[in-house]
Structure formats: C-alpha cells, structure tokens
Amino acid sequence: xxxxxxxxxxxxxxxxxxxxxxxxxxxxxxxxxxxxxxxxxxxxxxxxxxxxxxxxxxxxxxxxxxxxxxxxxxxxxxxxxxxxxxxxxxxxxxxxxxxxxxxxxxxxxxxxxxxxxxxxxxxxxxxxxxxxxxxxxxxxxxxxxxxxxxxxxxxxxxxxxxxxxxxxxxxxxxxxxxxxxxxxxxxxxxxxxxxxxxxxxxxxxxxxxxxxxxxxxxxxxxxxxxxxxxxxxxxxxxxxxxxxxxxxxxxxxxxxxxxxxxxxxxxxxxxxxxxxxxxxxxxxxxxxxxxxxxxxxxxxxxxxxxxxxxxxxxxxxxxxxxxxxxxxxxxxxxxxxxxxxxxxxxxxxxxxxxxxxxxxxxxxxxxxxxxxxxxxxxxxxxxxxxxxxxxxxxxxxxxxxxxxxxxxxxxxxxxxxxxxxxxxxxxxxxxxxxxxxxxxxxxxxxxxxxxxxxxxxxxxxxxxxxxxxxxxxxxxxxxxxxxxxxxxxxxxxxxxxxxxxxxxxxxxxxxxxxxxxxxxxxxxxxxxxxxxxxxxxxxxxxxxxxxxxxxxxxxxxxxxxxxxxxxxxxxxxxxxxxxxxxxxxxxxxxxxxxxxxxxxxxxxxxxxxxxxxxxxxxxxxxxxxxxxxxxxxxxxxxxxxxxxxxxxxxxxxxxxxxxxxxxxxxxxxxxxxxxxxxxxxxxxxxxxxxxxxxxxxxxxxxxxxx
Ligand code: ADP
Ligand code: SF4
Numbered sequence: 152x153x154x155x156x157x158x159x160x161x162x163x164x165x166x167x168x169x170x171x172x173x174x175x176x177x178x179x180x181x182x183x184x185x186x187x188x189x190x191x192x193x194x195x196x197x198x199x200x201x202x203x204x205x206x207x208x209x210x211x212x213x214x215x216x217x218x219x220x221x222x223x224x225x226x227x228x229x230x231x232x233x234x235x236x237x238x239x240x241x242x243x244x245x246x247x248x249x250x251x252x253x254x255x256x257x258x259x260x261x262x263x264x265x266x267x268x269x270x271x272x273x274x275x276x277x278x279x280x281x282x283x284x285x286x287x288x289x290x291x292x293x294x295x296x297x298x299x300x301x302x303x304x305x306x307x308x309x310x311x312x313x314x315x316x317x318x319x320x321x322x323x324x325x326x327x328x329x330x331x332x333x334x335x336x337x338x339x340x341x342x343x344x345x346x347x348x349x350x351x352x353x354x355x356x357x358x359x360x361x362x363x364x365x366x367x368x369x370x371x372x373x374x375x376x377x378x379x380x381x382x383x384x385x386x387x388x389x390x391x392x393x394x395x396x397x398x399x400x401x402x403x404x405x406x407x408x409x410x411x412x413x414x415x416x417x418x419x420x421x422x423x424x425x426x427x428x429x430x431x432x433x434x435x436x437x438x439x440x441x442x443x444x445x446x447x448x449x450x451x452x453x454x455x456x457x458x459x460x461x462x463x464x465x466x467x468x469x470x471x472x473x474x475x476x477x478x479x480x481x482x483x484x485x486x487x488x489x490x491x492x493x494x495x496x497x498x499x500x501x502x503x504x505x506x507x508x509x510x511x512x513x514x515x516x517x518x519x520x521x522x523x524x525x526x527x528x529x530x531x532x533x534x535x536x537x538x539x540x541x542x543x544x545x546x547x548x549x550x551x552x553x554x555x556x557x558x559x560x561x562x563x564x565x566x567x568x569x570x571x572x573x574x575x576x577x578x579x580x581x582x583x584x585x586x587x588x589x590x591x592x593x594x595x596x597x598x599x600x601x602x603x604x605x606x607x608x609x610x611x612x613x614x615x616x617x618x619x620x621x622x623x624x625x626x627x628x629x630x631x632x633x634x635x636x637x638x639x640x641x642x643x644x645x646x647x648x649x650x651x652x653x654x655x656x657x658x659x660x661x662x663x664x665x666x667x668x669x670x671x672x673x674x675x676x677x678x679x680x681x682x683x684x685x686x687x688x689x690x691x692x693x694x695x696x697x698x699x700x701x702x703x704x705x706x707x708x709x710x711x712x713x714x715x716x717x718x719x720x721x722x723x724x725x726x727x728x729x730x731x732x733x734x735x736x737x738x739x740x741x742x743x744x745x746x747x748x749x750x751x752x753x754x755x756x757x758x759x760x761x762x763x764x765x766x767x768x769x770x771x772x773x774x775x776x777x778x779x780x781x782x783x784x785x786x787x788x789x790x791x792x793x794x795x796x797x798x799x800x801x802x803x804x805x806x807x808x809x810x811x812x813x814x815x816x817x818x819x820x821x822x823x824x825x826x827x828x829x830x831x832x833x834x835x836x837x838x839x840x841x842x843x844x845x846x847x848x849x850x851x852x853x854x855x856x857x
Contacts, residue, residue, distance in 0.1 A: 168409025204485030260332025425501025551579020553800020
C-alpha cells in the first residue's frame, strides 16, 4: 500500500550537525537490560529497530568511567578496547539498514553507589540521592567534587567520545538528565558550590557546556553532539533572566549542541504509565525549547499515532519523533506508516513492563511484543514467522491474551485454527480490566490481535462456546491448547508470607466476583497481597462507585511491586485523592460482625476497621481442570487422534498479561519445530580479556591527586 501523503513530513530527512537522519523517527536512548555482557542480543535488538525504519537508533546509558557504576542495574560501559568492539557490533548492525547510531554517554554522579567498582561516588557538593524506595537505596554517600574531579570528568567524557567515534557511532551524547551528574550541577538543590561551577544558572550550566565542547573536540566533524536534558524541575524554578531556569539554561546553550533531546526528570514522570498520563504528556514542559534554538529537537511522549506525530512537527514542538516504548512495542512502526499500514501498528499500551525489566536487571520484555529481546537468542523476528511444519489443526480453548496471541501466531504460520471462547466476547481478563480506572489503553492488547485475526481466514473464532473435555475429544483437532486463565482465591496471608487460611462468606469477594457483577456494599476493605495493579485499581474503582474504602496490604507501600513499573508514586497520589485509607504492613486475620481485624505484619498489634465487603486481591490459581480432565483419558485422546494437550498463559502459571502473551507466542512459534532448530542461545561478552589494569591505573592517579 502507498503511504498516506499526510504523513510524508515524517519521512523528510533531518540534518543533525554533520550527519543526516533519513527520516524523523528517532529511537531514543533507553535501557534494555542488555549490557556489554550480551552484545549479540543487544545488537540484534537494536538492528531490528533500524530494519523497521527508525532513522536513528540509540544505545542505552553507557558509563564513561568506573566511578559511574549502577550495578545491579544493567548499564553498558565504554571503558576499553573490548567495549569498543562490543558496541561496534551494534553500530554495524544499525548501519546495515541505513540508520544512524547514537550513544548516550553517562556519568551517574551522586545517583550511583558504585557497588561493583567500590570507588567513592561523587556529586557536585556531596549531596546524595536518598530514595524513598529500597530498590534505589544505598548507604554510601557521595563525596563533594573538587576541581580535579571536574577536570577528570571532562577527560573521561572526551576519551569515551573518542571511543564512541571509533565504535562507529554517528551521534554522541552528553547526558544531563534524570538525576545524573551533569543534571546535579544544573539544579541548585544538588549544587551548592561557591566556585565557577555553582551559584548562578550561568555557572551551573558551565559543566554541561564544557562537556559539550570536549565531546565536539573529541569527535571532530565525524559525529553529531547531542545534549539530553531533563527540564521538569528547572521549568518549575523562577529566573530573573527568563520565564524559568529551564528557559535560561536552553538560552545559554541554544546552538552549542547539534541536537536537543529533551525529557522529564524522574522515571515515573518521564516514562509515565498510561494509567496516569496520556500520549504526549511531556509537551507542557518541553514545548518552548524549539523556539530558543536553531538546532533540531527530539522528545518523547509514547507516540503511536502518526497524526499526533505530524501535529508535533507542524506545531513546532519537535523536529524528530522520539520513542522508546513505541519502538519496543513495534520496532516496525515507521515502516508500517511508510507502507500505508498504520492499522497494523502494535501500539504500546503504556504498562511499563519494559521498565520493570530494567529494574529487574534482565533483558527487556514487552506486553505487546513478545519477540523483543528474543531476536538473537531465540531467532524471533517481530514481523516474520516460519510456515507451519505440518497440516495439523489446532484447537485453542480460551480467547484471553494467551489464547489470542497463540491463535494469531499459529494462524500467521498457516495452521487451521479453531479458537473457542466461553464468553460472548473475546479478550479474557481484558474484558473487565480495561474498564477499570486508567486501564483503557490496555485494550490495545485485544484490539490489535482482533484486527489481525480478522484477516486470517484460517482462524475461526467461536464465541459463547464453553468447551468440556468431551467437546474437545469430539472436535478431534491434532493439537489442543488450553488457555482457560486463572481464578483469584479467597485465601488470606500468613506471617510466613504465603497464602493460607481460606475466608469464605457472602461478603468476601475476589476481583473475579467484581468482574462478574457482584453487588458490593460499603464500607469496603480491599486487601492486597498481589502487590501489582489490581488491588489499587479496584480500590479506585470502588471508591468511584461511592463506597468508603480502606486499602490494606502486608507490604510497605500500596501496589508495592508497581515501583518497578513506575506507577507507585501516582498510585499513592490516586488513593490519597480518592480518600482511600491506607493500612500498610498489615494482614487481615478475621472478618466478622461488620469488622475486619488486622494484625501487624511484623508486630502483634491488632486493629479493627468497619467493613461490609472484603475484597481479597491475593493468590491466583490456574483454571486447569480441562487439562486435568483430558490428561486422565489417554485412550480417548488417542482415539480422537489428539497428539498433544498443552496449557499456556494463566492456565499454566498465573501471571501478568506479558507472561500470557509470551506463553501463547512461544507455543505457536515452537509447534512442530525440530527441537534441534529451537534456539536459546546464551550470549557472552565479546572476546573479553582481563583488562582491569589500564582502567585501575588511571583511577589510582586520580585518587592520589585528590
Ligand atoms: P490468559 O491471561 O492466560 O489469556 P484469561 O483469563 O485472560 O487468561 O483468559 C482465559 C479465557 O478462557 C477467558 O476468556 C475464559 O472465558 C475462557 N475460558 C475458560 N474456560 C473455557 C472453556 N472451557 N471453554 C472456552 N473458553 C474458556
Ligand atoms: Fe509499551 Fe508495555 Fe511494551 Fe513497555 S511493555 S513497550 S509500556 S506495551
């Protein structure tokens, strides 16, 4: 199909200093959990984006010196010759498809703990980041930088920039964002210096200017020099010389970098979940930058709609459409727009499971795109699947995320697929969950698959068909896939941190009961030890229905795991503004006579709170009775010529939607495959030899001089 001329502007080349991006699609730097220890996975993952049409594809954050060590979070390094070769794999791969490769050089300053290198961290004035959440806490405070440290920082940046050029990068970054070292100089709270690098905005900007200058001197006219900067806090600070300190900073540096990459300050606002922020949420903070510089500006905003992208450019907000999450959910997004196939874009749902992968220090995972991170390791391409290895027919029972993804991928492979769903509508858990506060964008998991399935004549969907074991035997397909989901349990929670002690009763509910339309009376206690979104989102949902709600959890925070998906700060704000009472570190031990009894998770305290409906959001168990019923009938299976019965998704092991989609996809990829061809390659650093000496020698000089 031909491209819609309305979108032609997105495919105009953009000059960035000495290099030219072939179009306006810019895959910004983002962590993907693949460090230099997984160079082949990393290269293939980024190559896939270049193949999918992104004009620029950037690395994640890359440390310029061992004094910037974010372990155990997965960061890359550019410290020595082996590191150059490791990154060159990615630049070669990206260049093969005509894209530019960018590298985000990074020093974490007072935000890192240097747990591996054990070098004392440093920040402009010895100010430390004292995070509210244990995942980011450390107990070594940074030392204040002296002038020698500032010279050393400039030297490390220049050396890393030279290495970046040798590794083949086209765009080399100075990174003054997200609480990292140059950002710490920009903000007066971090920077209380009294020398030329502290005090006025002009002084606080000095280090960023010098970093840009040494980078340019190092790369010469071969590479562009980009500045990535967080402007949220600066924009909130008044300035005598400009509308805000952010304006003043941008005015002072206006044409110094070749490219402005503008963003917000903390992961939860910069990479905000769709539950709390719409597409384009950065615009109110960054819209002014374009007016103060002649250099191109790139920014993000979970852009998936080409019309929104065109709007950003035409309104003079951005020159390049930046994307991290949309490029993960669909590495082929630009190409689909180019080919007039916008309806095929697998739109990011803003769930932030990808971010949680970084927090978990593992390769990136995505709810929408099960192939991400598996391009090299399992040889999974997001747009191509192997044709079916047989004429087998497959029955998929259950059309939730697992069954839908499974049926779709089997259908793309050419199998004859029957997808049977008990309910009148497909979607499984999404039927209910997307109606909960803030979760409507998650409906894209269903919408995209429904749209794709409609084009596959070899997949037949039967709604309103609850199948029994006998029905399945009668249908007699070659393979049967059980994707029947899971049920929430009415179990309580013990001091041993496991679910125990069933609590039955007409006023005890689970999320399934609420999905089924149970009548809830207030006051309501939502008891959450699932720790992800369901507990807090149901509390919000029931509060909107007018009930008085108490939210109880044995964890220290509401939706404690949601710190991993950047949602937790907003969840706390949402519960607070809905007037929901919060009881953390508390377990429900009894519910009788209109009262719930709470025990302290670590103490013997007992508290009673009024309750007419108790909603337990805790353990879940697989709906695997169909599977169990078939497993005990091997002769009947043989008579029906059924060769395999396999559980996938929640029916195998209850999890988040990301697990269900992945499970369904993997089954479909691997059906009939020769086991010898099923790859699960283990990556390894590229020919790394012990190379500590040069780096440590430099460090020793540095410490002696300090
Ligand atoms: P998953 O996340 O693993 O996809 P879901 O709970 O979202 O699981 O979806 C499971 C789907 O399976 C639901 O839509 C449910 O109605 C359907 N289902 C459960 N049992 C049967 C059955 N016996 N026959 C057909 N569909 C079923
Ligand atoms: Fe988007 Fe969720 Fe995929 Fe991240 S994991 S790219 S937020 S769909």
